[in-house]
Amino acid sequence: MTESLRWIKSSYSDNGGQCIEWAPEHANTHGAVPVRDSKNPQGPALLFPAPQWSHFVEYARKQSV
Template sequence: MTEPQTLRWVKSSYSNNGGTCVEWAPAHASVTGIVPVRDSKNAAGPVLGVSVPAFASFVAGVKDDGFGIA
């Protein structure tokens, strides 16, 4: 994967609440089919690469509140 510092990271507009937030690199995803995801509070930390379909499923689950609160 491309070095994390060279990727153009995007944070959700819902991330202004100070809670747990993630960033993703959509341009990389559109070229490679792999979505880089990282913790917005730890930009130097690890990057998780997931497939576009898996990421889309995750986003749909979040939007539908399908995960609930344990």
Template sequence: MSTELPRWFTSSYSSNGGVCVEVATNLATTHGTVLIRDSKNPAGPALNVRTSPFTAFLNSPEFGAN
């Protein structure tokens, strides 16, 4: 069992005045998940998203991928 902790970083798209998210991608390889949380509430809940849907989201035209 791994005891690896998430390493959080703020999204580069979060410089819009307080509506911020943080992601932890360091667990993608070992656990197949990406964690997402509200940066204003780091002790609050985090979304646990499988890597495939997260990658599809980042590559979607709606998100800004070409």
């Protein structure tokens, strides 16, 4: 599954090596968000329901201000 996905990093990533990547097209078509460690792209990916991922992202945004 993970090989055919287009993975992206956050626009806030500074390439310091502590990043995650996600596949937005999969989220849009399947309602679930695959997330993986950018340092290990061949490793496992976690799959989160889209609403829970949205809540997590919103929480993270609020913590960074």
